[in-house]
Amino acid sequence: MKPETLGFFEKVYDVARSIPYGRVTSYGAIAKYLGATKSARIVGYAMNNSSGKDVPAHRVVNRKGLLTGKHHFEGTNLMQQLLENEGAKIMDNQIQNFEALFWDPSKEL
DNA sequence: TGGTTGACTAAGT
């Protein structure tokens, strides 16, 4: 590997990459797993820089299951399309069966 | 060195 940035971001990417297919998680859950529960914003900030990485950022949403970061994807509804492709039910930019698809790295990883 | 930013979250109104 090439740990160029060796920072909080890399950790976030690593966890995000560990998200199973058809599952989603929240920024806060990732932050908590990294020991920075209150740094959920930093996780989102990291995802913003995840462009070009093989990080499934579409599987990461806010704690309400709302696709807050869909605007950062290429298409208008690309994020939603990807999630629906994995079996998620999305309505009004929000994952309906969010609780069922939720994946907590602190518990399942 | 210091101030701004942001794909968040919890609590208050």
Add this chain to the structure above:
DNA sequence: CACTTAGCCAACC
């Protein structure tokens, strides 16, 4: 129940 305020912390300029 929907909007507002405040706290949080790492990266960037």
